[in-house]
Amino acid sequence: MNTPASSTPTHPLDEALALAPQAGDGASAARVFAGAPHAAYDNMVGPFGGASAAQMLQAVLLHPDRLGDPVALTINFAAAVSNAPFQIVAEPARTNRSTQHWVMRMTQADAQGAEHTVLTATAVTAVRRSTWSATDAPAPEAPAPEQIPRAPHSGMVRWIERYDMRPLAGAFPAQWDGQEADSLSRMWVRDEPPRPLDFASLTALSDAFFPRIWRRRATPTPIGTVSMTVYFHVDAAGLAAVGTGHLQAQASAQVFYNGFFDQSGLLWGPAGQLLATTHQIVYYKE
Amino acid sequence: MNTPASSTPTHPLDEALALAPQAGDGASAARVFAGAPHAAYDNMVGPFGGASAAQMLQAVLLHPDRLGDPVALTINFAAAVSNAPFQIVAEPARTNRSTQHWVMRMTQADAQGAEHTVLTATAVTAVRRSTWSATDAPAPEAPAPEQIPRAPHSGMVRWIERYDMRPLAGAFPAQWDGQEADSLSRMWVRDEPPRPLDFASLTALSDAFFPRIWRRRATPTPIGTVSMTVYFHVDAAGLAAVGTGHLQAQASAQVFYNGFFDQSGLLWGPAGQLLATTHQIVYYKE
Numbered sequence: 001m002n003t004p005a006s007s008t009p010t011h012p013l014d015e016a017l018a019l020a021p022q023a024g025d026g027a028s029a030a031r032v033f034a035g036a037p038h039a040a041y042d043n044m045v046g047p048f049g050g051a052s053a054a055q056m057l058q059a060v061l062l063h064p065d066r067l068g069d070p071v072a073l074t075i076n077f078a079a080a081v082s083n084a085p086f087q088i089v090a091e092p093a094r095t096n097r098s099t100q101h102w103v104m105r106m107t108q109a110d111a112q113g114a115e116h117t118v119l120t121a122t123a124v125t126a127v128r129r130s131t132w133s134a135t136d137a138p139a140p141e142a143p144a145p146e147q148i149p150r151a152p153h154s155g156m157v158r159w160i161e162r163y164d165m166r167p168l169a170g171a172f173p174a175q176w177d178g179q180e181a182d183s184l185s186r187m188w189v190r191d192e193p194p195r196p197l198d199f200a201s202l203t204a205l206s207d208a209f210f211p212r213i214w215r216r217r218a219t220p221t222p223i224g225t226v227s228m229t230v231y232f233h234v235d236a237a238g239l240a241a242v243g244t245g246h247l248q249a250q251a252s253a254q255v256f257y258n259g260f261f262d263q264s265g266l267l268w269g270p271a272g273q274l275l276a277t278t279h280q281i282v283y284y285k286e
Numbered sequence: 287m288n289t290p291a292s293s294t295p296t297h298p299l300d301e302a303l304a305l306a307p308q309a310g311d312g313a314s315a316a317r318v319f320a321g322a323p324h325a326a327y328d329n330m331v332g333p334f335g336g337a338s339a340a341q342m343l344q345a346v347l348l349h350p351d352r353l354g355d356p357v358a359l360t361i362n363f364a365a366a367v368s369n370a371p372f373q374i375v376a377e378p379a380r381t382n383r384s385t386q387h388w389v390m391r392m393t394q395a396d397a398q399g400a401e402h403t404v405l406t407a408t409a410v411t412a413v414r415r416s417t418w419s420a421t422d423a424p425a426p427e428a429p430a431p432e433q434i435p436r437a438p439h440s441g442m443v444r445w446i447e448r449y450d451m452r453p454l455a456g457a458f459p460a461q462w463d464g465q466e467a468d469s470l471s472r473m474w475v476r477d478e479p480p481r482p483l484d485f486a487s488l489t490a491l492s493d494a495f496f497p498r499i500w501r502r503r504a505t506p507t508p509i510g511t512v513s514m515t516v517y518f519h520v521d522a523a524g525l526a527a528v529g530t531g532h533l534q535a536q537a538s539a540q541v542f543y544n545g546f547f548d549q550s551g552l553l554w555g556p557a558g559q560l561l562a563t564t565h566q567i568v569y570y571k572e
Contacts, residue, residue, distance in 0.1 A: 071546055072513040072567045074360040076408050078380035078387035093391070093403045094364035099512065099569070101364035103389070103406050105379070117379040120389050122362050122406050124512050124567070128544040131572050134502070136469060137540040183422060216420070226385065226410050227358040229515050231567045233543040254423035254552070255560045257519040258414040260357055262563050264550070266540070274541045277548050279565050281358050281410075281517045283385070286417050 011195045012040035012162065013204070016051055017058045019088065030091035033059045037083050041159040046081045048159035049225050050207030052106070054200040056121045059090035060102050061199065066092075067100040068127040069236065070199045074229045076120045084108055087115065099126040128235055137277075139268035142168050145188040145246040163208050164192040166246070172210055173218040183212040183253040194244035197275075199232060202239075205247060205267060206230045206278040212253035212263050213284050222285040226260065234275045245270035259283060297481045298326035298448065299490070302337055303344045305374065316377035319345045323369050327445040332367045334445035335511050336493030338392070340486040342407045345376035346388050347485065352378075353386040354413035355522065356485045360515045362406045370394055373401065385412040414521055423563075425554035428454050431474040431532040449494050450478040452532070458496055459504040469502040469539040471495060480530035483561075485518060488525075491533060491553060492516045492564040498539035498549050499570050508571040512546070520561045531556035545569060 016038035024031055035055055037047035053075045060066060086108045094101040106119035148166035170185035189208055191201055211223045251265040263280040302324035310317055321341055323333035339361045346352060372394045380387040392405035434452035456471035475494055477487055497509045537551040549566040 072362075074408060074513070074515065076358075076387050076410060079382065093406050096365065101362050101403070101406055103391075105389075117387070120379050120387055120408050122360060122408060122513075124362060126512075126545070126569075128546070131542075131545050131570065132503070133543045135541050135543075136502075136538075216422075217418070226412075227360070227408075227515075227517075229360065229513075229565060231546075231548050231565075233541045233546070233548075235544065252422075254563055255421045255519050256417075257419045257421075257560075258521065259412070259417050260414070260517075260519070262517050262519070264563075274543075277540055277550075277565075279515060279517075279563075283412075284417065 011193060012038055013054070013191060013195060013201055016041060016055060017200055019055065019058055019062060021062065022087070028091065029065055030089050031063050033062060033088045033090065034085060035088065036085045037081060039158070040162055043157050043159055046083055048207070049077060049228070050204035051159065052081050052119060053207060053228060054204040056088060056104050056106060056119060057123065057203050058200050059088040059104055060123050060125065063090050063092065066125060067095060068098065068125040070123060070232045071126045072124040072229070072231050073203060074122050074227065076227045077225050078120055079116070079118045081106070081118050082108060086118070099124060135274045137266055137274055139248050139272040140186060140250070142186070142248055148188060162192055163189055164246070165189045165208070170215055173214060175218070176220055177218055179218050181215060181218065183216040184250070185209060185215060186248065186250045188246040189249050190244060190246045196244055197239050197242040202232065202267065202276055203230055205249065206265060206276055209249070209251040209263065209265060211282060212251060213256060213261055216253060216256065224283045226281050226283050228278065228280045230276055230278045232276055238269070238273060238275065241271070242269045242275070247275065256284070297479060298324055299340070299477060299481060299487060302327060302341060303486055305341065305344055305348060307348065308373070314377065315351055316375050317349050319348060319374045319376065320371060321374065322371045323367060325444070326448055329443050329445055332369055334493070335363060335514070336490035337445065338367050338405060339493060339514060340490040342374060342390050342392060342405060343409065343489050344486050345374040345390055346409050346411065349376050349378065352411060353381060354384065354411045356409060356518045357412045358410040358515070358517050359489060360408050360513065362513045363511050364406055365402070365404045367392070367404050368394060372404070385410060421560045423552055423560055425534050425558040426472060426536070428472070428534055434474060448478055449475055451475045451494070456501055459500060461504070462506055463504050465504045467501060467504065469498040470536070471501055472534065472536045474532040475535050476530060476532045482530055483525050483528040488518065488553065488562055489516055491535065492551060492562055495535070495537040495549065495551060497568060498537060499542060499547055502539060502542065510569045512567050512569050514564065514566045516562055516564045518562055524555070524559060524561065527557070528555045528561070533561065542570070
């Protein structure tokens, strides 16, 4: 029993993930959930994209017909999400014996009450079996998180405060001097305050890198993620083994071409297990 | 004018891409296209996934409201596509000033005539502007395609005949001896017969690698791609510069975990320009 006197405060991510199931029409397996961006994950305009992605996955996780755990997730940032209520529709488009394919959409109402699409998404969930396994991308050697100071996080956009980030390589540019560098960054990262890892938080963490083009060019460049994919390589036992430990996270770009660059990321658990691989394509202005 | 006497034969990929627009209900911007898998791209069961992915993108390319060229495409292989007619619905879910977000779905009818989802997909198209650009993943040095013999292609599944593949590294296992190797392969590849590169063929080429787990384990393992993403880094001028030249293509895996492994791929043009980056998550049985 939680009572106001004895309960610990709810984590802001859990508040963001508390979507409300809406009454359905009964005609299809699609379910509608209502929610809103959380002020603790504010970005420059609207919410941090990782928090929105986590909310989209949450609609699948809350769906009563869900089979298995997330294996793949693709989120398309179709328009700026505003700090206003939204609806997410999650539909199991195909259910097989051990895999299930999902289609999701987030809409927000305009001033006239008409709903407009702001995010589209697809996901795959699956019941995993124990098989031969191997990791060919081991975690790089790194000093322990306690040995690295937390990166500056106050006076910036608010969602940065929600992550304990400890740069290992390729830190945020110290000065915007246009000095070209490589695009690689590595860091220790976890939720702040600490929160046991789950699929929703791992999704948000997959979007917690600063834009690769800022590192590559050391030039302030307007950007916006257009599409993000996360592949999950972990099950419930693996998540439990991480708990509130820091993840080692790495991101780099391969190409910047006429307004869009890519980003490839890897997230390892404290013991070096590869938990997720992630990819983005990001718009940039000039 | 094409006449039987003077025309060159139509390329099988063009035949596969000749989707037929269906009369719409006029109530939404979604359009329906009818088509079928092409026998020239037969796989072990049903069609080669890359050909199906190209057909899904083609529905966007044929849509009268399309804005710009493909930037991102994600295809989810929800169920086995059968060698039977299909319908693709392509909907522009959001149209912005210079980007457009698409949702697509392929359905096939069962014996009772009910339509079932076999593929889901999303795509982003955009009008590109000329900006600062850079490639951080240059094409590896390689001997010219003419110096490398074409890989064996007869007596295998039929779609292999549709590609001129010239292995540069990590060739198909010569024997299934269970000898673990790395998962990296590189090859020259182009359509066979040659065909000028376009976004649809580049999509299909992104799926033309043999499964990484076969290279990694040298053990015959049942597999099936679950989800594939392609990011395009080329415009019409860049496609024209490739023409019918060979692409250098590379693929590798990062992790194999309890039934699913990932694949990361890169495709460069003959002059070394990075045209596409691509990612998959693939089911494997044991």
